[in-house]
Amino acid sequence: MHILLLGGTTEASEMARRLAQAGLNATFSYAGRTRSPLPQPLPRRIGGFGGVAGLERYLKDHSVTHVIDATHPFAAGMSRNAHAAAVATGRPLIRLERPAWAAGPADDWQTVPTVEDLPGALPDAPCRVFLAIGKQQIGLFAARPQHHYLLRLVDPPDAPLPLPHTTVVVARGPFTLTGDTTLLREHRITHVLCKNAGGAGARAKLDAARGLKLPVIMADRPVLPGDNVAHDVDQVMDWLGQDTDRGV
Numbered sequence: 001m002h003i004l005l006l007g008g009t010t011e012a013s014e015m016a017r018r019l020a021q022a023g024l025n026a027t028f029s030y031a032g033r034t035r036s037p038l039p040q041p042l043p044r045r046i047g048g049f050g051g052v053a054g055l056e057r058y059l060k061d062h063s064v065t066h067v068i069d070a071t072h073p074f075a076a077g078m079s080r081n082a083h084a085a086a087v088a089t090g091r092p093l094i095r096l097e098r099p100a101w102a103a104g105p106a107d108d109w110q111t112v113p114t115v116e117d118l119p120g121a122l123p124d125a126p127c128r129v130f131l132a133i134g135k136q137q138i139g140l141f142a143a144r145p146q147h148h149y150l151l152r153l154v155d156p157p158d159a160p161l162p163l164p165h166t167t168v169v170v171a172r173g174p175f176t177l178t179g180d181t182t183l184l185r186e187h188r189i190t191h192v193l194c195k196n197a198g199g200a201g202a203r204a205k206l207d208a209a210r211g212l213k214l215p216v217i218m219a220d221r222p223v224l225p226g227d228n229v230a231h232d233v234d235q236v237m238d239w240l241g242q243d244t245d246r247g248v
């Protein structure tokens with residue numbers, strides 16, 4: 001057995017700990033998006049595979065027997081490639097996906113279909129936006145330069161930002177309610193923009209927004225292929241167990 005664990009989330013790190021504890025042969029894969037990704041208790045590989053064809057080659061060359069897609073719900077490109085490569089090579093694949101966030105009675109959320117719809121949901125009058133979507137899609141907001149953007153990034157920007165009015169905070173989650181409440185208050189934020197990432201690591205800003213009675217504008221998740229989905233690590237271990245018992 002050789003498991004390929006596509007990582008980059010809290011759940012993927014928890015999955016890695018369980019696979020290591022069970023003594024299973026697995027490789028943890030990062031895209032290489034950040035300068036110093038977390039260490040893992042499994043051998044790591046860092047970087048893209050080179051599309052579906054590259055991933056198919058990797059699966060064959062490394063005798064991968066199982067693929068666990070524990071990437072972020074918005075890492076749609078990776079999830080689509082993993083599904084296509086697994087089907088093409090006949091490898092079993094399971095997606096480990098945390099439940100989406102749902103608004104409570106005290107939440108003031110507006111949802112939009114995609115991240116691309118977030119800029120258009122902002123009011124025209126200048127406001128102060130906490131843009132908690134990372135750095136890859138900041139360029140979308142160049143169409144709305146009148147706002148002041150508070151950006152939280154994992155690494156300092158390595159190129160000039162495409163927005164005229166920004167404040168950058170460099171921080172790696174998981175985040176806390178106290179920390180995010182202070183952040184929103186200190187920067188006089190009027191709107192919180194984010195993705196429906198789910199999970200606990202990015203949830204604090206939503207609870208802070210509720211406490212400060214701030215509106216949240218949230219992008220819904222992309223639809224991903226494949227119907228073999230687990231919502232916790234135990235379900236993935238059970239899925240693997242069916243084969244480890246058979247000595248695959």
Ligand code: 3Y8
Pocket residue numbers: 007008009010011012013029030031032033034035036037038072132133134135136137152153154155172173174175194195197199201202205
């Ligand atoms: C490289 C691995 C762990 C995983 C921790 C989780 C929690 C902290 C919250 C905010 C939202 C955001 C962003 C975020 C969170 C966890 C998790 C999560 C959101 C690391 C990591 C990698 C990435 C990539 C990075 C993206 C960016 C997204 C920042 C490691 C720390 C906004 C997503 O600078 C960049 O280019 C950053 C890119 C993809 C989204 C984007 O499009 O910019 N994550 N984040 C993974 C790889 O190389 O394969 O460096 O150690 C992982 C984590 N980030 O094991 O504890 O599980 O969600 N990550 C979002 O949720 O909206 C921050 O600031 O409130």
Ligand code: NAP
Pocket residue numbers: 006007008009029030031032033046047048049050051052054055070071072074075076077078079081133134136195
């Ligand atoms: P993406 O847009 O879905 O994927 C783009 C390309 O990045 C993929 O086609 C693949 O390149 C490479 N890639 C992505 N994840 C990979 C992995 N785990 N191992 C090896 N290559 C990977 O991905 P993304 O949204 O940029 O996310 C990148 C990483 O950050 C993922 O691991 C994801 O779990 C993590 N993350 C993302 C978010 C988010 O908001 N998107 C949030 C938290 C964490 P090739 O085509 O060359 O194979």
